[in-house]
Amino acid sequence: MSVHPKEITDLVRSRYEHGFVTDIEQELVPPGLDEDVVRLISRKKGEPEFLTKWRLKAYRHWITMDEPTWSHVRYPPIDYQAISYFAAPKNQDDAPKSLDEVDPKLLETYDKLGIPLHERAKLAGVAVDAVFDSVSVATTFKTRLAEAGVIFCSFSEAVREHPELVERYLGSVVPQRDNFFAALNSAVFSDGSFVYVPRGVRCPMELSTYFRINAANTGQFERTLVIADEGSYVSYLEGCTAPMRDENQLHAAVVELVALEDAEIKYSTVQNWYPGDENGVGGIYNFVTKRGDCRGANSKISWTQVETGSAITWKYPSCVLRGENSIGEFYSVAVTNNHQQADTGTKMIHIGRNSRSTIISKGISAGQAQNAYRGLVRVMPSARSARNYTQCDSLLIGDRCGAHTFPYVEARERSAHIEHEATTSKISDDQLFYCRQRGLSEEDAVNMIVNGFCREVFKELPMEFAVEAQALLNVSLEGAVG
Amino acid sequence: MNATELKATFDASLQRLAESDGSRAARRQAMAAFTRRGFPTRRDEDWKYTDLKPILTGRFDPLPGTPSQNHRRSTLNRLSSLELAPDTPQLVFVDGQRLTIGDSPGLPPGVEITDRHTAWQRIRSIQTEGQFREYPLTAINTAFSPDCTLIRVDANVIVAQPLHLIYLGGAAVNSAEQARLLIDLGANSRLCVVQHFAARDGGGWTNSVTQATQEPGSELTLHRLQEHAEEHFHTELLDVTLARDASARLGYVDLGGRLVRNDLRVRLAEPGASCDISGVFLAARGQHVDNHTRIDHIAPHTTSDEAFRGIVGERGRGVFNGKVVVHAGARGTDARQSSDNLLLSERGEVDTKPELEIYTDDVKCAHGATVGELDAEQLFYLRSRGIDEETARGLLIFAFANDLLRRIEVPELRKRVVTAVAGHLPDYEHWGGLL
Numbered sequence: 001m002s003v004h005p006k007e008i009t010d011l012v013r014s015r016y017e018h019g020f021v022t023d024i025e026q027e028l029v030p031p032g033l034d035e036d037v038v039r040l041i042s043r044k045k046g047e048p049e050f051l052t053k054w055r056l057k058a059y060r061h062w063i064t065m066d067e068p069t070w071s072h073v074r075y076p077p078i079d080y081q082a083i084s085y086f087a088a089p090k091n092q093d094d095a096p097k098s099l100d101e102v103d104p105k106l107l108e109t110y111d112k113l114g115i116p117l118h119e120r121a122k123l124a125g126v127a128v129d130a131v132f133d134s135v136s137v138a139t140t141f142k143t144r145l146a147e148a149g150v151i152f153c154s155f156s157e158a159v160r161e162h163p164e165l166v167e168r169y170l171g172s173v174v175p176q177r178d179n180f181f182a183a184l185n186s187a188v189f190s191d192g193s194f195v196y197v198p199r200g201v202r203c204p205m206e207l208s209t210y211f212r213i214n215a216a217n218t219g220q221f222e223r224t225l226v227i228a229d230e231g232s233y234v235s236y237l238e239g240c241t242a243p244m245r246d247e248n249q250l251h252a253a254v255v256e257l258v259a260l261e262d263a264e265i266k267y268s269t270v271q272n273w274y275p276g277d278e279n280g281v282g283g284i285y286n287f288v289t290k291r292g293d294c295r296g297a298n299s300k301i302s303w304t305q306v307e308t309g310s311a312i313t314w315k316y317p318s319c320v321l322r323g324e325n326s327i328g329e330f331y332s333v334a335v336t337n338n339h340q341q342a343d344t345g346t347k348m349i350h351i352g353r354n355s356r357s358t359i360i361s362k363g364i365s366a367g368q369a370q371n372a373y374r375g376l377v378r379v380m381p382s383a384r385s386a387r388n389y390t391q392c393d394s395l396l397i398g399d400r401c402g403a404h405t406f407p408y409v410e411a412r413e414r415s416a417h418i419e420h421e422a423t424t425s426k427i428s429d430d431q432l433f434y435c436r437q438r439g440l441s442e443e444d445a446v447n448m449i450v451n452g453f454c455r456e457v458f459k460e461l462p463m464e465f466a467v468e469a470q471a472l473l474n475v476s477l478e479g480a481v482g
Numbered sequence: 483m484n485a486t487e488l489k490a491t492f493d494a495s496l497q498r499l500a501e502s503d504g505s506r507a508a509r510r511q512a513m514a515a516f517t518r519r520g521f522p523t524r525r526d527e528d529w530k531y532t533d534l535k536p537i538l539t540g541r542f543d544p545l546p547g548t549p550s551q552n553h554r555r556s557t558l559n560r561l562s563s564l565e566l567a568p569d570t571p572q573l574v575f576v577d578g579q580r581l582t583i584g585d586s587p588g589l590p591p592g593v594e595i596t597d598r599h600t601a602w603q604r605i606r607s608i609q610t611e612g613q614f615r616e617y618p619l620t621a622i623n624t625a626f627s628p629d630c631t632l633i634r635v636d637a638n639v640i641v642a643q644p645l646h647l648i649y650l651g652g653a654a655v656n657s658a659e660q661a662r663l664l665i666d667l668g669a670n671s672r673l674c675v676v677q678h679f680a681a682r683d684g685g686g687w688t689n690s691v692t693q694a695t696q697e698p699g700s701e702l703t704l705h706r707l708q709e710h711a712e713e714h715f716h717t718e719l720l721d722v723t724l725a726r727d728a729s730a731r732l733g734y735v736d737l738g739g740r741l742v743r744n745d746l747r748v749r750l751a752e753p754g755a756s757c758d759i760s761g762v763f764l765a766a767r768g769q770h771v772d773n774h775t776r777i778d779h780i781a782p783h784t785t786s787d788e789a790f791r792g793i794v795g796e797r798g799r800g801v802f803n804g805k806v807v808v809h810a811g812a813r814g815t816d817a818r819q820s821s822d823n824l825l826l827s828e829r830g831e832v833d834t835k836p837e838l839e840i841y842t843d844d845v846k847c848a849h850g851a852t853v854g855e856l857d858a859e860q861l862f863y864l865r866s867r868g869i870d871e872e873t874a875r876g877l878l879i880f881a882f883a884n885d886l887l888r889r890i891e892v893p894e895l896r897k898r899v900v901t902a903v904a905g906h907l908p909d910y911e912h913w914g915g916l917l
Binding site for chain 1: 527810811813823825826827828829830831832833834835836837838839840841842843844845846847848849850851853854855
């Protein structure tokens with residue numbers, strides 16, 4: 001069975017829908033990075049001294065580090081001195097108290113993206129902390145959360161209102177020196193989200209943040225910190241789209257999760273940043289460090305991600321399973337098309353007794369894209385009866401793309417039980433034929449097969465995300481099939 | 483022994499090494515490449531889990547002298563214990579040099595060992611800077627190897643008997659055995675080789691390089707059995723290139739050695755080529771065994787099947803890194819790979835990394851890796867039938883290994899290997915007629 005090449009070319013060329021730029025005034029720090037810039041960022045945000053010192057320590061270490069080259073991605077060298085490290089909407093002093101006060105142009109941007117902030121938030125029962133470039137400008141549902149005692153705010157606000165929590169947990173999962181991009185983020189992070197769920201509280205709604213990258217030439221350095229205190233539960237949703245740009249934009253976020261005894265954190269991501277055009281020009285460079293620490297006994301951290309965007313994705317959401325009986329999960333769908341490159345996976349570090357982890361990774365590669373799974377399962381001698389199951393499958397669409405698997409398994413405990421399986425194949429002609437025979441169009445058949453392939457991951461997503469993710473997948477792969 | 487010392491030794495002895503075999507250019511090129519590359523360290527991704535420091539700090543002499551008469555005699559005395567069957571043709575190597583032994587059976591018709599000039603010409607024609615960068619120890623072998631053996635099988639010759647190659651390292655204390663072998667199989671020929679490493683004296687280093695080139699339709703079976711003394715170091719590269727419809731069956735068994743690193747490179751260069759690889763190793767008492775394989779599917783419709791099984795006991799460490807690369811255009815590739823490991827001790831470690839790199843869509847590739855201890859249910863089954871714990875464990879471990887060992891085609895070799903593996907297990911003498 002074959003598809004006409006012309007048809008494929010047309011469909012593969014389907015444009016990025018969300019490509020537009022909102023023109024609003026921005027306050028920019030001139031490009032370049034040195035200690036003064038780090039101090040300036042800290043001062044502009046009115047941060048306490050410990051944080052300024054913390055940033056400087058990170059910066060001083062960062063300048064001694066080399067950019068990592070081990071991943072299976074290729075990109076021109078990034079000039080870190082050509083990036084502007086701080087951008088905030090102009091009228092920051094009189095920050096809006098409610099949606100009505102928000103710059104209408106901002107709201108317009110969200111509308112274009114199909115995110116009716118207030119309506120959707122209300123209807124779906126979702127609290128949205130929308131991050132526009134670097135500074136949070138709108139937060140909803142605060143009151144309801146406050147009643148439950150949940151703190152959900154921008155990172156800067158947390159620094160002002162809850163410095164003791166920030167000081168205690170910041171960098172305790174991803175230290176400043178962790179890696180090149182984490183160190184950079186630690187030095188210059190602009191804003192992000194902060195969540196604290198107190199002891200025994202089940203967060204009454206799913207928390208959600210929409211990230212946007214907007215101003216040209218500003219790298220975005222988000223910092224997210226989620227703390228689930230003993231016996232609490234929180235589900236956090238992160239999703240994003242970005243306007244079309246010709247220049248590559250650097251994104252180096254850090255996400256830290258802390259789950260104390262009996263706590264559970266569910267972290268879901270739909271990532272749809274601008275992947276570059278069909279010739280591989282432009283697109284976001286996404287170098288993210290995400291790590292969760294199952295610090296207490298019986299704690300659980302679950303990562304679910306759907307990665308369809310970005311020119312380069314370099315991302316390994318990990319779990320440190322410190323607590324006894326702690327559980328780590330990683331469910332991932334990564335789609336690359338055209339010239340996209342993804343090197344993504346997870347690390348499960350088993351330290352506690354009876355710790356368990358599950359890894360389900362689905363990679364789909366089309367066009368001339370390169371899609372790599374890179375994972376580590378490490379069982380330390382203390383992790384008696386640890387258990388891991390890993391399954392990573394790749395689907396190839398077209399003969400010019402690549403799918404790669406680099407799993408590391410390191411076992412130092414004999415009672416551990418580790419299984420790893422991986423397969424790579426294309427959509428089989430038999431499957432397609434079967435569907436076509438039953439009257440499905442080729443396009444529908446492919447969508448159905450691909451969605452089936454990703455099903456195990458999608459079912460882990462919260463409802464509204466699952467719908468979005470499926471639609472996204474279909475758009476991302478439209479016609480790339482033969 | 484560091485890179486600078488090696489270079490000095492090399493410069494001082496090149497004249498002697500290359501005296502009569504025309505190897506000067508090849509050796510020089512290798513040494514130059516090694517000087518640029520240096521010893522691999524754990525910072526190299528391919529050496530992440532294996533540290534060569536014990537070899538570097540050992541005072542190995544890369545240039546072993548000619549074996550003494552005494553050693554020669556004792557070597558010959560050991561041979562009878564290593565022989566497979568009395569009429570099996572065999573070649574014996576001591577510290578990398580081939581010994582001529584009077585009464586051993588001659589080579590079968592159609593099989594020839596070329597002169598050393600031809601062999602070195604061959605080496606020079608295939609060696610590249612890239613190869614030395616990837617396998618720096620191969621460069622050391624090329625620079626210092628005292629001998630080089632090229633076995634050639636004419637087209638359409640089916641060699642019925644296996645060829646037994648016995649390597650007895652360690653003529654002198656701290657000697658480094660640089661063994662070098664080339665195998666050329668003519669079109670539609672068939673050959674079975676048993677490469678048998680058994681260095682007796684502890685503390686030596688064997689660094690072997692074997693390169694096989696297979697013409698269309700040829701079949702190579704190569705069993706590599708490593709039974710070094712437990713203090714011995716072993717590093718090797720086996721590099722096999724297959725033409726159209728050629729097939730290779732490669733089997734590794736590692737029982738001895740303190741630090742073992744096996745590199746395997748298979749190039750399925752033309753359509754229809756296939757390879758079948760299996761490996762079994764035991765690592766206990768501080769042994770470190772690293773199997774590092776790379777299979778390149780370069781042409782369409784090539785197949786590979788790879789299975790490694792490791793048994794890791796007290797303070798042992800087993801490492802597996804298997805890479806399958808499916809090149810663009812290699813459609814119809816079928817590749818399977820598995821790495822299964824029994825981790826039986828509190829202080830053992832298993833590091834396994836099965837990798838796939840795929841650049842075309844019409845492929846079927848799968849790999850699997852497992853690490854764990856013996857299955858409690860299987861143990862219970864045996865116990866419930868009145869078998870004591872020790873024996874039950876021994877039987878299960880043996881069965882785990884035997885899944886692959888039974889693939890060994892040479893009956894005498896299979897028997898030897900099976901007995902040797904079982905000999906490492908508890909209570910083996912009570913198994914009665916089970917073997």
